[in-house]
Amino acid sequence: MKGTNLGELEEIVLLIVANLYDMAYGVAIKVEIEEKCGRKITISTVHNVLQRLQEKEFLESRYSEPTKERGGKRKLLFRVTKSGQEAMVSSRGMREELWRGIPELAFK
Amino acid sequence: MFRESIDSLLRKYCNPQLYEAISGDLEELYELDLQVQGQSKADRRYLINSISFLRYHRLRKGQTTKTLNSMSLIKNYVKVSWRDLLRHKTYTTINLMGLVSAMTISLMILQYVVYETGFDRLHTDHDRIFRVVNDRYQKGELVQHGTITYPIIGPTLAKDLPEIEAYTRMTFNTREYIGYNDDLYLTQQFLIADEHFLPFFSFELLHGNDKTALEAPFQAILTESFARRLLNSDDDPVDMLGQSIEIYGRPAKVTGILKDVPSQSHLQFDMLLSYNTFIDLAGESADNSWQWSDFYHYVKLKEASSIESLRPKLAEFGERYFKDGEVSGSEEEFYLQPLAAAHLDPTMEYEIGSVVDGQIVWTMLVIAGFILLIAWINYINLTTSRALQRAKEVGIRKLIGADRSHVISQFVVETLIINGLALFASIGLVWLLQPFVNLLTNLNLSLGTLWFSQLFGVPFVLLFSIAFILGLIVISLYPAMVLARFKAKDVIYGRCKLMGGVAWLRKALVVFQFVTAIALINGAMAISEQVDFMLNKEIGLNIDNTLVVYGPSRTDWDSTYITKVDRFRNEVQRQPGVEMVSTSNRIAGEIMGRIFQVRSNGNPETKDLTLNFLSVDYNFEQLYGLKMLEGRFFESMDYNYDPNFIHNIIVNETSIAYLGFTSLSDALGASISFNNRDWTIIGVVKDFHQRTLHEKIEPIALLPYLGTEHSYAIKLGSEPNEAVLTNINNIYDEVFPGNYFDYFFLEDQYAGLYRPELRLSYVSKVFTVLAIIMVILGLYGLTTMTLEKRVKEIGIRKVLGARLGQLLLHLTRDFAVLMLIALLLGVPFSLYVIDLWKADFAYTAQLGIGSVALACSLVIVFSSIPILFQARRAASNNPIEALRSE
DSSP: OOTTOOOHHHHHHHHHHHHHTTOOOHHHHHHHHHHHHOOOOOHHHHHHHHHHHHHTTSEEEEEOOOOSSGGGOOOEEEEEOHHHHHHHHHHHHHHHHHHHTSOGGGGO | OHHHHHHHHHHHHSOHHHHHHHHHHHHHHHHHHHHHHOHHHHHHHHHHHHHHGGGOGGGGGGOTHHHHHHHHHHHHHHHHHHHHHHHOHHHHHHHHHHHHHHHHHHHHHHHHHHHHHTTTTTSTTGGGEEEEEEEEEETTEEEEEESOBOTTHHHHHHHHOTTEEEEEEEEEEEEEEEEETTEEEEEEEEEEEOTTHHHHSOOOEEEEOTTTTTTSSSEEEEEHHHHHHHHTSSSOGGGGTTOEEEETTEEEEEEEEEOOOOTTOSOOOSEEEEHHHHHHHHOTHHHHOSSOOOBEEEEEEOTTOOHHHHHHHHHHHHHHHSGGGTTTSSEEEEEEEEHHHHTTOTTOBSOSSOOOOHHHHHHHHHHHHHHHHHHHHHHHHHHHHTHHHHHHHHHHHHHHTOOHHHHHHHHHHHHHHHHHHHHHHHHHHHHHHHHHHHHHHTOOOOHHHHHHOEETTEEHHHHHHHHHHHHHHHHHHHHHHHHHTOOHHHHHTTOOOOOHHHHHHHHHHHHHHHHHHHHHHHHHHHHHHHHHHHHHSOOSOOOTTEEEEOOOTTSOOSTTHHHHHHHHHHHHHTSTTEEEEEEESSOTTSOOEEEEEEEETTOTTOOSEEEEEEEBOTTHHHHHTOOEEEEOOOOGGGOOSSGGGOOEEEEEHHHHHHTTOSSHHHHTTOEEEETTEEEEEEEEEOOOOSSOTTSOOOOEEEEOOOOTTOEEEEEESSSOOHHHHHHHHHHHHHHSTTOOOOEEEHHHHHHHHTHHHHHHHHHHHHHHHHHHHHHHHHHHHHHHHHHHHTHHHHHHHHHTTOOHHHHHHHHHHHHHHHHHHHHHHHHHHHHHHHHHHHTTOSSOOOOOHHHHHHHHHHHHHHHHHHHHHHHHHHHTSOHHHHHHTO
């Protein structure tokens, strides 16, 4: 496994999954990313990232109960795991650390 | 419907754990799109979205065990295949022998084809280089189709046609002695080429300036090895640069050393002599004549121009300069022959370079393909007929959990193993046999030829690999699919049997093999009969025990030459063992020169005729055994040093009607005119074949001219011996001092004219034998397998009282039917192909019914041997052995 670093897209997807809590599945995540981040993303990319995050054990998944929508097919719902949470926190901490390190003069 | 099919694909190839989520998401997105964008756009986006999952390579990765599994499976396939090959040694040997011999012969043929079709690629821009060739018509009839034209053609074309970027003109000379340091050295062929030659072609100049080396008169360029010969040393031949050599009795300066001409060049030469030398010696007409046709022109087209657009311009060119045949005696048409075709077109007359018959080369390729096909058919037949033996294995595999694709890939692996082995073995075999093949074909072939060559502009290796792999796919998939059809439960219950289609296809393949074998053996028969016919036909010339001594070309032509000829002739004839001496400009078999614009004075409607001519002495008739039909042959009084006093002529039988005479006596004493003079016909000679039987007998005139270059034919009373040769040599040196005594035997040279046919005959026999051996091998294997399946049947029949003969008849009936079908198809097919081939000959042997019958019965007998042998063995087994086990 390629360490536990988070890619930019991976971080966004993790955040969105956390935001959507218990309602996080492919299409919902895609729609949410397009709304919140204002960028286009294909469904297959979303699945790809989800799969990668699951391999890193930052996400876990389960199937929902079947409904009449979607041709009767179940949704694969994702939830952030404990280690996912840690990765998000450490990523955020690292960013804040870096922000703090910027000398005030730098942006003048 | 559309989405359903995509969805079912997805279900098949997607990781099952993820399928539902993906499919659901796709469906939901589709519904969203349907509301916002409408049906067609939603459909399109559904398709795009599903395709985009293709890159989602991790989808399948959930089952990591799969990859490991297939590795070990392949290992198992290899192991099982290997064991199976070792266990069934007869089967494996038959298969390997067939494949190895077919692949070996195919590789060898491929070497040859690639070599012959790869000529003249050494020149950069070779695809833009063309040779100017021309057709000459008289009264609408084609009289010459050749490569020689007039010296002015090249410069005029370059001036008139803007499409031409560059041109070069040349002529050639054979067998000339070059003087250097008081010694004479023979060149087999050298070119007299203009100053454009070196920049035009890409022959590699080692020393010298490619712009000026052929500019001035009496400049010569030597090839490396010829220069070494002159220097008599193996050192760098740069020492020859600037030296003076003697040619045509004049000094010439060596201005360049050329790398030896590669063998894959249709132009072959030891030396280049500047064209201006030739103009200097022969006069201005060598530069600007519209009548003297001994010259070769090559042009290079500009990059953008196409040969098609030039065609009408060339037609117009011929009409403009040669209208109504007034200029040269013929109406002339000019064409551009691609350089790549120059080596492969044998129809051109007066060739400058080396030529083979392209059709034969391509036919060889086709035959190679057929032989490989026969071997592969053997493979298919043997594998499928063995299917029952492998049924248990397939059943067990399926029971353990293999599906169809696993079984198929197992047998594909097996095919790859056996064919890979065969390919390696045949590459090794080709490598081992190479020296013998090269000795036989007189070519310098090697596997390297294959590796670096191109065929149809594609790297050969690539082409071969694609063809080979395609072939392997076909021959591996079919048996594999047959084998994979067995169902596990049938096998366990012992109920398996082959589906009907298989036997049907196997029969068709056997018929195909028979047809090929019949066609090949008939073809070989026809070729060998034709060759025998050509070598043995009464050609009207007696060429037995005839020695030919090259003419004393270095002796000057003067008023004393006729007496020298007489002296040489008389002294040689006085030698014991020598019967007669005759001198002529061409000996039997050689191509003749032509006289154009001949007129028959008594028949005014005949004009612009063309006669072939031979310049002969008065012994010519007797030495070659010609028959006079009318009048007399030449006598010594017909000869004169001054050509203006020569006016007697003898014609052959064919000329009589051509010249407009109604009978032989009519022609006798008649007057014809050419070369601005009148000639009297003093005799008519019976037709003889001066050329090969490819060509019709043409009108021929015999002229009483002598010349220093004319060869001497010496008829010996018996086999030549050392003493006679030494004596002749001494007389030659005495009468013609300063010349080289060199000779050959006429019979050898004459047989050499049929070398392509002889070679073809030889090769076709090898092919035929090989093809028949393979068919026999295949049949042997096939009958072994089929009879094994019928052991019980045979046992029961015997128990019920069938006799050996009846059994044999019963067992071989199937094959007899196949053979009959093959005969019905193969005989007409091969007769048709043979007719096509024979169209190239003016005189052909009639292929007898007897030979066809013989050829066919040979095929039948040879292929019956393995069948009868096997059937007999099966039929004479003790029936108890066969039935006991049940």
